[in-house]
Structure formats: C-alpha cells, structure tokens
Amino acid sequence: MAYMAVETGLLNAISNGIVTGSIVALGAIGLALVYDIGDVPNFAHGDLLTLGAYTALLVNKPGTVPGFGALATDTRGIGIGGMAFLFAVSFVGVLGIVYHLGGRRALKGGWWGIDAPPSVAVAVHVLAAAVVGVLVVTGTPSFLAALLFAVVVVGALVPLMESLVFRKFRAKDASVAMLLIASLAVAFIVRFGVQTIFGGEIRSYQVDTTIPFAGGQLDITFAKFFDFFVAGNGFSLAIRETRGGNEIPLATFSYSWIEVVAVVAIAAILGVAAYRWRTDTAGVIGGRLAAALAVVATVVVGGTALAPGAVPETAWYATRVRASPLRIGIILTALVMMGLLHYLLRATTLGKAMRATSDNRDLAMVRGINTRRVMMTVWIIAGLFGALAGVLLGFLFSNLSINLGFNLLLPMFAGVILGGINVYGAILGSYAVGLAMEVGIFAIPGLSATYRIPVAFVVLLVVLLVKPEGIVGGN
Amino acid sequence: MAVSDVVVSFALLVAIYGVLSLGLNVKFGHTGLLDFGHVGFFLVGAYTSALFVLPPDDPADFTNYVIGFGEIPLVGTWAFGIIVATILTGVIGGLVALPTIRLREDYLAITLLGISVIFQRVVQSESWLANGPDALRGYSPPFQGLFPIEPGTLVGAVAFSVVVFVVWAVATAALSLQRENDSRLPLDRIYAVTTFGLGTRAAGVLGSRFAVAGVAGLIAAVISAALLLAASLVLLVGALVSVYGWLVVLVAIGQHYADLDRRELALGVGFGTGLLVALLPLPIADRISVSIVGTLALLGALVYAYYHAITSYEWVADVKLTVVGLGAVWFVGIWYVLLPILGPLGSGSLSGVLGTLFRNVVWFLQFGSSAGIGYSIAVIGDVTVQLDYSRFQLALFLLSLGALYTVLEAAVQSPFGRVLRAIRNDEAVVKSLGKDPFVYKVQSMVIGSALGGFAGAMWAMYSQGLTFRTGAPETTFIALLIVFVGGVGNNKGVLLGAVLYWGFQQATTQLAGFFPPALRVNVLAFRLVVVGVLFLIVLYYMPDGLLGREEYSSGVGDS
Structure with a gap:
C-alpha cells in the first residue's frame, strides 16, 4: 500500500502560529501587567528577553562568557569557584525576589497572606534559595539549569527598574510620554549592557537534544510529521518521521465519521455542563476554563480509545503539520506558566490585590492594599516570564543576537493592545498576533519571513484604527 | 589625521x-x-x-x-x-x-x-x-569631482570661496553678538575691519546683523577667490580665515565665563584636568584590565567628588553646570593644542612642535596630502596644504x-x-x-x-x-536624546544637544582606540550604556534640558 504524498498547508502555518503565539504570550504577560498596573508602556521589555537569553549562557556555556570564563575549566565545565559563584548568584537572586516584595518584612513572611512565625518564614525562604542554588549548580551545564538560573536572576533584576527608575519618575508626576522615553533609555542601557559584556558575536546554546523516551531515544528538535486525512469513511491522523532518508510511521489514529460526531457531541455536552457548573464562581477554575478542560479531556480520552485503524489510500483533503517535541514543549510550557499565573491571580491574596489594583488603584489603596508590593510583584512576574520567553526563543532560533528581544517587542505590544491592556486579553491577543504572523507569511505569496513582524504590526494598526479599545474590550 | x-x-x-x-x-x-x-x-x-x-x-x-x-x-x-x-x-x-x-x-x-x-x-x-x-x-557626494582643488582655475577658486564665505559669515555674525558685551579687546575695531567697514557704516542700510555678516562673507569670498586666481595664495587665505575663527571662538569662551570668580575658574579647570587624569591609565597602563579598572575607579572618584561638592557647598551648587562646561572646554583645549605636540616634544624636535602647532592652528586647510600646494616655511620646514572635500x-x-x-x-x-x-x-x-x-x-x-x-x-x-x-x-533614540539635552521645544537647544552628543561620541571613539580591536565592540557598547544613564539623569533632573523651554513672545503686547 503506497502512502500518499502529503504537503504542508494552512494547518501547519496555524501550528507554527501557536508556537510563535506561545512565546509572544509569555513575553506579553509581563508587558501587559506592567502596562496595566504599573502604567508604564515599557519599551525595555523586549530587551529583558535578551537579558534572560544571555544570562542563561552563564550556566549553559560558562567558558564563553567574557570575564566569567576565568572560573571555567573549558567551554562548558566550571571549577569550584564558578560553582560557588553560580550558587551565590542564584541564592541571592531568590532572596532578592522576596526582598523586592517588601524589604525585610517580606523576608519574614510579610507577603504570605497568612500569619506565620518570622523564623519559619526566614527558614523557608533560605531553604528555597538554597534549593534553587543547588539545582543550578548540580544541573550545570544543562539547559534546564540554565533556564532556572536565567529566570531567577532576571526576576531579581527587573524590579530594580521600578524601584530605581520608574517609581522616581512617577513620584514626580511624570507624564506618560516621560515614562515612555525613560523606558526607552532603560532599554538602551539593558541592551548595550548585555553587549558590553558579551560583545557583538552571535551565540547559541549547547543543548543535549536527545532524551530517553518510551524505551528509545527522542531528539526533541527533530521534526515529526502529523498527517491529517479527511476521506469518505472518516478522519485519520498518521504520525511519521524521517529516519535514514526514509519516512517511517510512528503511530496511526483513524476514526469513522460516526465516532467523530459522537466525540464532538459528547465534548460539547460535557463542555456546556462544565460551564454551567463552574460559571459565576470566583474560584480558580471558572466557567470558560472548565468548559475548555472538559472538551480537551473528552477529545483526548475518546481519541485514544477509538484510535485503531489504517490510513486511507485516497482522501478528499490531506495536510501535513511539521512539529518537533521542542515546539510542542514550548506550547505546553506556556500553558503551564499561564495556569500558574491564573492560580496566582485567582487564588492568592497577592493575586486578588493585583486584580483590585488593576481595577482601581486609588480604591485599592484606600482599602489597605499594599499597592507598592503589588507593583513589585508585577515587575517580578515580568522578569520571570520575560526571561523564560527569552531563553525559549534563543533555543528555538538556535542563535542569540542582541536584537533577539527587541524584534519581539512589536508583536508583544500588538498582543497587549489587541487584548485591551489586561493579562487575559494579552494572552488571547498574543495568540492572535502569532497566528496572524505565521498564517500571513503562508497565505500571502511573495512575503518573505522577514515580514513576520510587519504583519503583526499591520494587525495592530488595523485594530487600533477600527477598535482602539482592543478586541476584548474594557478600557 | x-x-x-x-x-x-x-x-x-x-x-x-x-x-x-x-x-x-x-x-x-x-x-x-x-x-x-x-x-x-x-x-x-x-x-x-x-x-x-x-x-x-x-x-x-x-x-x-x-x-x-x-x-x-x-x-x-x-x-x-x-x-x-x-x-x-x-x-x-x-x-x-x-x-x-x-x-x-x-x-x-x-x-x-x-x-x-x-x-x-x-x-x-x-x-x-x-x-x-x-x-x-x-x-x-556633490561636487566631489572638483577636488582636489586647482587654485588657478575658476571652478577651484569658487569652491574654495564658498567655504570662506560660510566661515566668514558665521564668524562675523558671532562677533557682532559678542560686540554687545563689555570687553577689554577692541572688538568694535576688529568688527569694522572684518566687515570691511560695513558693520559700522552700512548697518542701517543692510538691516540686521545677519545681513551684514552675509555681505561681509560674500566680500571675503570674492577677495579670496581673486587672491587664489591671481597668485594661488592658498596658505595665506587659509591662515587668515583660521585666525579670524580662533579670535571669535576665544572671545566667545572668554565672555561666556567672564562672570566666574577665581575659585570657580579653578574648580572648572580642576574638573577638566581631573577628567584628563582619570583617562591617563588608558594610554599608560600595559595591561588592559589595569587600565579599565584604573580609569573606571578614577572616573568614579571624580564623579563622587563632584557630587559631594555640589551637595556640600552652596557656591559650587550655584555653578554646577558652568563648572562642567568650563571643564569640558579646558579638556578639549588640552586635547586640541597640547596632546598632539607631546610626541614631538618628547623627541625634542622644535620644528616638529611648531609644525604640529601650525597645522592645528590653521584648521581651515588640510595638511600633508599629496595633492596640495607645497610651501616652505622658516623653522617648520616644508608643508603641503589643500582645501579637502570634507x-x-x-x-x-x-x-x-x-x-x-x-x-x-x-x-x-x-x-x-x-x-x-x-x-x-x-x-x-x-x-x-x-x-x-x-x-x-x-x-x-x-x-x-x-x-x-x-x-x-x-x-x-x-x-x-x-x-x-x-x-x-537607535537613531530615533539619539535624536530624542539630543532634543532633551538641549531643551524640549528649543531649537537652539537642539543644536547644543547635537554638539554635546557628538562631542561625547568623538571623545569616546578616540578612547576606544586605546583598546585592542577585539574589545572595541564592547567599549562602544559600554558608551551607549553611559549615554542611556546620562539620558535618564537628564530626564529626571533637567526635564527641560540645559537651555530650558524657549519662551516665545505671545504676539500680544506686554501692556
């Protein structure tokens, strides 16, 4: 039986768009929080991504970092001095993040939202810092350790922007234009600060991309083909990869139309039910999220249970999606991080304070909410998420340049403004922008990949001109 | 160069x-x-x-x-x-x-x-x-084909006199402004000479001082063109124009800082000298790490001393910007006049010292190119001069x-x-x-x-x-910086901002020359970090810039 040739198409562009959207969203979350609660349209946000991406090099390739190379044994190995340095920086980084939340009182548990003895709080913080330090040092030079290190360091550095720069300007009643220009100056400092240390050459991470998986080896950057077939008797999906010049099948899923209709119907019913059950509750899982989870769960369970079947020889429509485990991992990472953020915003005292401050800062202040702590939280989150996005971007592109983050600034702003300058809107907006970028490049003939960012921008321009308050609404 | x-x-x-x-x-x-x-x-x-x-x-x-x-x-x-x-x-x-x-x-x-x-x-x-x-x-670029200039030809003489016109007109306009202040120098007489008598006699006919300056520039241009065509007196014209330029610049500096008393002057000169000393490790130290650390430490000490002075002494705080300005002028003066002759001075050649001084004083002309006109001057020796395209x-x-x-x-x-x-x-x-x-x-x-x-x-x-x-x-950012440094909404301030920004750039470019080529990217990036920090300081402490917002008349009578 011959396997019919399948070309990539719109679906592939959409899947690329979701990957791009995930990275844009990770960056845009911080940008939106700072824009919304901190009132700073932060032009330095793109360069935070750059900062994160380059910070990871200290762990991933310590020998190539100028100055730090003296503590390294070779390109990737570090001596005892280097280990001590990495441990100290991670340790101080974690405690620094806590310190930003309210100085010494925060270290004694002031931000916990529950009453705990100060000694316990201090012990917990120190222990957490030590654990992070040990994880970084023992994990060196792995990619995950580098990621952790970058996230912690940038998370501790970024709030300094608020406390050293923007708070002072705000105290002088600076106009939005002033804050904008100040953020541009900060961007300059961050970007060329990175270049001062790392020089002009293009760098890359060294990552062991093969991981043990299901008894075999899996190269996570190696593309897998997901071929979708729509035929008279049903719908099929074949997962394949190229090995030694030949395409070999990995797995096949096939469904008759009755099965498809049944799964869709059950998913719809469960979704509506879940929505009714959870809507109008203030919990972590609201109506829309519950419905989405129910639909996803039904499709996954039904899809695996009804899988057996073969690929049809002819199909009305067949399309191929190229995706590597890395790309899927980026999507999943973004989803997990968004879940954590959602939990923080919905279920913790800090999150509630953030939402209250976002709605009305003066009212929140009157009600006794520590708006300064909220502000610092916002910047910490911006740093954490920004560094994560930067490192993932550097890994995905397999090279780091000084303009890495700045190039993503416009798509991030597009996503944020599209979403009406709030976190949830920004996530939605970022995916819209990511999809527009990839589908636009695919759909418009003669448009080279250099035009990704202009496409994102055109989307933003159209939205601004037609509906300046963003697609989600609000103010 | x-x-x-x-x-x-x-x-x-x-x-x-x-x-x-x-x-x-x-x-x-x-x-x-x-x-x-x-x-x-x-x-x-x-x-x-x-x-x-x-x-x-x-x-x-x-x-x-x-x-x-x-x-x-x-x-x-x-x-x-x-x-x-x-x-x-x-x-x-x-x-x-x-x-x-x-x-x-x-x-x-x-x-x-x-x-x-x-x-x-x-x-x-x-x-x-x-x-x-x-x-x-x-x-x-335009008219580059005319260069190097043939002084005996009409085209060459015209190109030369265009430059003379601009320099003469600008210098004369500046001088006419300085003439209004008290001065021990006979500025009125100099002005009368350099405007060819127009400044004192025909001012009423020509109207503004800028018209006078323009006409004076035109006359100077015609005279120099005639001199070039008749006798190829390139060096003579160049030296005259250069000296006139120096006169105006020095008088301007003198008048600008005339109000300072002795201790303020000393402070400004001290600041400029301190800056020079702080940069000394760069050319002197053998090891690159020593020179970087030494320079940064000395610069830090200088900035701290300045900060300490303006916060502790009221009389310093009153002239804090003037002092920096004077220090910068002093620094540039030493860089222009003194540093180039250190080399020949070290080797003890008098003709080398005088030659370098002469070359730097006659800024109007380019020396040492192959296409120029040769002269032989006592003590200094042979020089070739030309008016280059730049x-x-x-x-x-x-x-x-x-x-x-x-x-x-x-x-x-x-x-x-x-x-x-x-x-x-x-x-x-x-x-x-x-x-x-x-x-x-x-x-x-x-x-x-x-x-x-x-x-x-x-x-x-x-x-x-x-x-x-x-x-x-980045270019937009630099333009924005220039606008802010001089004064938002102040056109004169914008020009000042451009001078200051590029002065800083040129100075740091020269410094980067002391670093090994591999490190130059890092040094040039670091200076942009400094620019960013300075920009923040300007934004925060002087949001209206050095010259402030220009107060324009409302167009309504002041009654």
Whole structure:
C-alpha cells in the first residue's frame, strides 16, 4: 500500500502560529501587567528577553562568557569557584525576589497572606534559595539549569527598574510620554549592557537534544510529521518521521465519521455542563476554563480509545503539520506558566490585590492594599516570564543576537493592545498576533519571513484604527 | 589625521543630526507628538536621494536597485534628489499622520515605531529595491569631482570661496553678538575691519546683523577667490580665515565665563584636568584590565567628588553646570593644542612642535596630502596644504542647517508656531478657539518628517554608502536624546544637544582606540550604556534640558 504524498498547508502555518503565539504570550504577560498596573508602556521589555537569553549562557556555556570564563575549566565545565559563584548568584537572586516584595518584612513572611512565625518564614525562604542554588549548580551545564538560573536572576533584576527608575519618575508626576522615553533609555542601557559584556558575536546554546523516551531515544528538535486525512469513511491522523532518508510511521489514529460526531457531541455536552457548573464562581477554575478542560479531556480520552485503524489510500483533503517535541514543549510550557499565573491571580491574596489594583488603584489603596508590593510583584512576574520567553526563543532560533528581544517587542505590544491592556486579553491577543504572523507569511505569496513582524504590526494598526479599545474590550 | 580633521568630521555629524533632531523637535518639542519612528523618514530620505544620483542599474554587476536617475541631466543631481527626498518624506509623514494622529500618546509612539520598522524591513528584504540586505554604494557626494582643488582655475577658486564665505559669515555674525558685551579687546575695531567697514557704516542700510555678516562673507569670498586666481595664495587665505575663527571662538569662551570668580575658574579647570587624569591609565597602563579598572575607579572618584561638592557647598551648587562646561572646554583645549605636540616634544624636535602647532592652528586647510600646494616655511620646514572635500561638504551642510534653522525659527515664532505650542499644552483650548488641532498636527508631522528626510539625504552624502541599519531605531533614540539635552521645544537647544552628543561620541571613539580591536565592540557598547544613564539623569533632573523651554513672545503686547 503506497502512502500518499502529503504537503504542508494552512494547518501547519496555524501550528507554527501557536508556537510563535506561545512565546509572544509569555513575553506579553509581563508587558501587559506592567502596562496595566504599573502604567508604564515599557519599551525595555523586549530587551529583558535578551537579558534572560544571555544570562542563561552563564550556566549553559560558562567558558564563553567574557570575564566569567576565568572560573571555567573549558567551554562548558566550571571549577569550584564558578560553582560557588553560580550558587551565590542564584541564592541571592531568590532572596532578592522576596526582598523586592517588601524589604525585610517580606523576608519574614510579610507577603504570605497568612500569619506565620518570622523564623519559619526566614527558614523557608533560605531553604528555597538554597534549593534553587543547588539545582543550578548540580544541573550545570544543562539547559534546564540554565533556564532556572536565567529566570531567577532576571526576576531579581527587573524590579530594580521600578524601584530605581520608574517609581522616581512617577513620584514626580511624570507624564506618560516621560515614562515612555525613560523606558526607552532603560532599554538602551539593558541592551548595550548585555553587549558590553558579551560583545557583538552571535551565540547559541549547547543543548543535549536527545532524551530517553518510551524505551528509545527522542531528539526533541527533530521534526515529526502529523498527517491529517479527511476521506469518505472518516478522519485519520498518521504520525511519521524521517529516519535514514526514509519516512517511517510512528503511530496511526483513524476514526469513522460516526465516532467523530459522537466525540464532538459528547465534548460539547460535557463542555456546556462544565460551564454551567463552574460559571459565576470566583474560584480558580471558572466557567470558560472548565468548559475548555472538559472538551480537551473528552477529545483526548475518546481519541485514544477509538484510535485503531489504517490510513486511507485516497482522501478528499490531506495536510501535513511539521512539529518537533521542542515546539510542542514550548506550547505546553506556556500553558503551564499561564495556569500558574491564573492560580496566582485567582487564588492568592497577592493575586486578588493585583486584580483590585488593576481595577482601581486609588480604591485599592484606600482599602489597605499594599499597592507598592503589588507593583513589585508585577515587575517580578515580568522578569520571570520575560526571561523564560527569552531563553525559549534563543533555543528555538538556535542563535542569540542582541536584537533577539527587541524584534519581539512589536508583536508583544500588538498582543497587549489587541487584548485591551489586561493579562487575559494579552494572552488571547498574543495568540492572535502569532497566528496572524505565521498564517500571513503562508497565505500571502511573495512575503518573505522577514515580514513576520510587519504583519503583526499591520494587525495592530488595523485594530487600533477600527477598535482602539482592543478586541476584548474594557478600557 | 590632524586634530582639525577630527573636528571637521565631528561637525559634519553635528549638522546631520542637528537637522534630524530639529525635525523631531517640530513634532515632539513644539506639538507634543511622540514619534518613535522618526528614523523611518531619515531612511527613506537617504535612499531616495541616493537613487536620484546613482546611474541606472547594471544587471551584470552584484548590486541591484530599482532605478537610478543619475544620467538624466538636471534630475540626476543631488539638488534635485534632496528636494524630492524632502518632499517625499513630508508627504509620507502626512499620509502616516492622517490615520494615526488621533491615537493616544503611547499608541502613537508604538505605531510610529512600527512604521519605521516596516520601512527598515522593506529595504532589508527587497533586494530588487535598493540592494536588499547589502550596502547601496556607487555614488559620490556633490561636487566631489572638483577636488582636489586647482587654485588657478575658476571652478577651484569658487569652491574654495564658498567655504570662506560660510566661515566668514558665521564668524562675523558671532562677533557682532559678542560686540554687545563689555570687553577689554577692541572688538568694535576688529568688527569694522572684518566687515570691511560695513558693520559700522552700512548697518542701517543692510538691516540686521545677519545681513551684514552675509555681505561681509560674500566680500571675503570674492577677495579670496581673486587672491587664489591671481597668485594661488592658498596658505595665506587659509591662515587668515583660521585666525579670524580662533579670535571669535576665544572671545566667545572668554565672555561666556567672564562672570566666574577665581575659585570657580579653578574648580572648572580642576574638573577638566581631573577628567584628563582619570583617562591617563588608558594610554599608560600595559595591561588592559589595569587600565579599565584604573580609569573606571578614577572616573568614579571624580564623579563622587563632584557630587559631594555640589551637595556640600552652596557656591559650587550655584555653578554646577558652568563648572562642567568650563571643564569640558579646558579638556578639549588640552586635547586640541597640547596632546598632539607631546610626541614631538618628547623627541625634542622644535620644528616638529611648531609644525604640529601650525597645522592645528590653521584648521581651515588640510595638511600633508599629496595633492596640495607645497610651501616652505622658516623653522617648520616644508608643508603641503589643500582645501579637502570634507571641509567643503561641511560648508554646504552648515549652509543648509543655517537656512533650515532660520526658516524654522521664523515658523515657530509665527502664529502657526503658537498654535502648535498651544496644542502641546492643551488641545481643548485650541479647539475652543476654533482651530482644528488635527490639521495642525498633520502639518507638524509633514514638516518634521520632511526635515528627517533632508537629514537622511545629508547622511547619504556623508556616508557614501547606505544599509538598512541606517534606519535602526537607535537613531530615533539619539535624536530624542539630543532634543532633551538641549531643551524640549528649543531649537537652539537642539543644536547644543547635537554638539554635546557628538562631542561625547568623538571623545569616546578616540578612547576606544586605546583598546585592542577585539574589545572595541564592547567599549562602544559600554558608551551607549553611559549615554542611556546620562539620558535618564537628564530626564529626571533637567526635564527641560540645559537651555530650558524657549519662551516665545505671545504676539500680544506686554501692556
């Protein structure tokens, strides 16, 4: 039986768009929080991504970092001095993040939202810092350790922007234009600060991309083909990869139309039910999220249970999606991080304070909410998420340049403004922008990949001109 | 390269960025439109003007561009190209403004940044348009063919006298301003001589002092052209013009700091000397780490001492900026006069010392080139001098800058300028008076963008090669910095800002020369960090800049 040739198409562009959207969203979350609660349209946000991406090099390739190379044994190995340095920086980084939340009182548990003895709080913080330090040092030079290190360091550095720069300007009643220009100056400092240390050459991470998986080896950057077939008797999906010049099948899923209709119907019913059950509750899982989870769960369970079947020889429509485990991992990472953020915003005292401050800062202040702590939280989150996005971007592109983050600034702003300058809107907006970028490049003939960012921008321009308050609404 | 040549290339950049920043000042300073994409117009202007002077594309070679008007008479000239570039960028600025100008301040900034990025991407990726990601070269700046000058020919004499005209007119105008202050020098008599008697006798006929300066420059130009044609007296004319320039500069410095008492003067000189000492580890230390750490430590100590002084002593705080200014002037003076002769002084050659001094004093001419005219001077020995192209270009640039500045100042003080400032301050008031802010904002965008395009054309002439990096967003940032340093909405301040920014750039470029080539990227990046920090300091402590907002008369009587 011959396997019919399948070309990539719109679906592939959409899947690329979701990957791009995930990275844009990770960056845009911080940008939106700072824009919304901190009132700073932060032009330095793109360069935070750059900062994160380059910070990871200290762990991933310590020998190539100028100055730090003296503590390294070779390109990737570090001596005892280097280990001590990495441990100290991670340790101080974690405690620094806590310190930003309210100085010494925060270290004694002031931000916990529950009453705990100060000694316990201090012990917990120190222990957490030590654990992070040990994880970084023992994990060196792995990619995950580098990621952790970058996230912690940038998370501790970024709030300094608020406390050293923007708070002072705000105290002088600076106009939005002033804050904008100040953020541009900060961007300059961050970007060329990175270049001062790392020089002009293009760098890359060294990552062991093969991981043990299901008894075999899996190269996570190696593309897998997901071929979708729509035929008279049903719908099929074949997962394949190229090995030694030949395409070999990995797995096949096939469904008759009755099965498809049944799964869709059950998913719809469960979704509506879940929505009714959870809507109008203030919990972590609201109506829309519950419905989405129910639909996803039904499709996954039904899809695996009804899988057996073969690929049809002819199909009305067949399309191929190229995706590597890395790309899927980026999507999943973004989803997990968004879940954590959602939990923080919905279920913790800090999150509630953030939402209250976002709605009305003066009212929140009157009600006794520590708006300064909220502000610092916002910047910490911006740093954490920004560094994560930067490192993932550097890994995905397999090279780091000084303009890495700045190039993503416009798509991030597009996503944020599209979403009406709030976190949830920004996530939605970022995916819209990511999809527009990839589908636009695919759909418009003669448009080279250099035009990704202009496409994102055109989307933003159209939205601004037609509906300046963003697609989600609000103010 | 003689020190004067460094100053000339510095002044060229000041002129270009002066025009660019004047454009941004029309938008942001006068009207309040925050254009983060100003560089887009710079890019379009540069490429447009270059395409007008390039010959038609030869498909056989490695460069590709869409069209080249260079061989069409009249159209294929710089004059035509620069006019088209200016008009085109103005039109584009207006078209961009039509849909976007109603947006909120922050949205407008993001949108305009995006538009400039699009311009840059188009130039970068469309290889048929203007050689894509590679540099667009193959054109020469205006009148370069006349150089090196043949002093005996009419064309050469005219080119030479154009430069004389500009220098003489500028110096005379400056002198006429200084004449109003008290001075121990016989400035009135000098003024009478350098204006050929016009300044004292014909002032009433000619009207303003600027008209007098222009006519005096014209006379000087005619005389020098005659001298060149008759006797090829290049060195004599060059030396005369140079000395006149020095006189005006020194008198200006003297008058500017005349109010300082002894201890304030000493403090300023001490500050400049301290700066010089702080930089000493760079040329002296053998190991690069020692020189970096030493310099940074000494600079830190200097900054701390300055900070300590202005916070502890009231009399220092009163003159804190003046002291820095005087220190900078002192520093530049030592750099210009003293440092170049250290080498010959060390080897004990008197003729070397005098020769270097002479070369630096006669800044009007370039020394030591092969194409010049040879002279033999007592003690100094043989010299060859010529008027090089970059000085001629500088004269053209300064003429353009002066003309644009004059027109802009007139516009700013006109009722039109008053409406723009009113829009910046409160749009509702403008509306209530029956003026539509939208129309004025679009007009402001047109004018500002056109100036950006003009500056782009100047950049095309200066750089003689364009890449898409010409449109890098950093350039907008620098223009914004220049506007803020001098004073938002203050055209004179913009020029001062351009001088200060490029002075800093030139100084740090020279310092970077002390580092090994591998480290130069890092050093040049570090100076941009310093620029960013200085910008924040200016924004925070002096949001109105060094010169402050210009107070223009309201046009209503002061009764």
